[in-house]
Amino acid sequence: MGALAARADQADWPRQTDHDRGVLTLKAAPGRIVSTSPSLTGLLLAIGAPLEASAATTVGRLTDESGFFRQWAEIAHARGVRTLYPNLDFDMEALLIAGPDLVVGSSTGADSLLPYLAEIEAQGLPTLVLDYSKTSWQSLARILGRATGHEAGADTAIAEFDRRAAQAAARLGPSGRAVSIVGYDIAGTYSIGRSESPQADVLRALGLTVTPLPEALRGAVTRVSNMDFISRETLSAAIAEDTVILLGADDSDVAAFMADPLLANLPAVQKGQVYPMGLSSFRVDYYSALEMIATLETALTA
Structure with missing residues (x-):
């Protein structure tokens, strides 16, 4: 989709983004993002953000053989997204080896990053924490777009959803x-x-x-x-x-x-x-x- 064409304008940096743990300040557009939340990984892919690796969940009927959710697994593999760690089993060493300039995580659910947040921040890793259980995917996409410089990618994804929803609603x-x-x-x-x-x-x-x-x-x-x-x-x-x-x-x-x-x-x-x-x-x-x-x-x- 067209979101991949979106690129961060470095003239807009540094910038601040509100999230569940306060305000995140980034001096430049991130170029090496990792996601510790499979529930947020799809949105990073949808807006065209530079995703290096994602945590995987337990393999089951909702996932492919790598533990990536089926709805975006093929796209992730095509873009070279690596498995950060399997089974939502948080691995600080794997996170450090990935060398991210932005960590995206959840504040809720089985993939919550909150128990490890102090440890991550002590390593100087910029971290964005979001609650996907109470927030629409569109709002999350806009927050991620703001944080990564991929606002245009978020807008494109939302517009495509609106188009398809209106088309289906007309049929219903x-x-x-x-x-x-x-x-x-x-x-x-x-x-x-x-x-x-x-x-x-x-x-x-x-x-x-x-x-x-x-x-x-x-x-x-x-x-x-x-x-x-x-x-x-x-x-x-x-x-x-x-x-x-x-x-x-x-x-x-x-x-x-x-x-x-x-x-x-x-x-x-x-x-x-x-x-x-x-x-x-x-x-x-x-x-x-x-x-x-x-x-x-x-x-x-x-």
């Missing part, structure tokens, strides 16, 4: 259709999507309205992120709409949901209105957002 028909986002048996957990979340932002761009957990069940929530986590026994009562979109799911997950006896009386099940959001929707970046659009456009117009 009148806006306002209410849906429930459901996390079904994801590593043994069950959850309801919040109306303000990265996933809900993508659905909203398609003209869909996300209905959150009913307030009457707020006391049943066991954990909160971009989803409200509840017990399996509470799930049926927690699904408010006749259309269900399954987070991080494919057709096999839809089949399992439809076959669950605890959910048999749900209107969405009885009407056959349960759809996958796509495996890569678990973490939203530019590439997974485009995959979400394609998956939902196909499912909802079938």
Whole structure:
């Protein structure tokens, strides 16, 4: 995509960027970036930033054989991005060997950099820390664009997403259709999507309205992120709409949901209105957002 054409104008440096741990000041545009968060790596690739290496997560159905997320793995390999360390197993020595002039990391999730931040900063490595769980990918892309001098790349990625979303929304028909986002048996957990979340932002761009957990069940929530986590026994009562979109799911997950006896009386099940959001929707970046659009456009117009 055209983001690779973006280049930092050295006349704009030094510059400051606000992030989760304060303000980062860089004297010059970084030329050797490493990412300790696979959830942010896709955005660095999307804006055309000079990414040298990325941490890899545990190999599974969401990744390729190297532990890179499938939605951007091919692009990363084509650009020569190396594995910084596997299985999100933080490795300070590997970080120092990579010799970055900017470290990008997360303040949340299994790849959180916060436990190691003091050690990294003691080595004099400029570090940008972001929370991907509560911030839209577009906002994250703009922050990363600002920090790396690739604002034009961020603008290009956002414009392409907007174009594809508008195209799909036109096919889906009148806006306002209410849906429930459901996390079904994801590593043994069950959850309801919040109306303000990265996933809900993508659905909203398609003209869909996300209905959150009913307030009457707020006391049943066991954990909160971009989803409200509840017990399996509470799930049926927690699904408010006749259309269900399954987070991080494919057709096999839809089949399992439809076959669950605890959910048999749900209107969405009885009407056959349960759809996958796509495996890569678990973490939203530019590439997974485009995959979400394609998956939902196909499912909802079938």
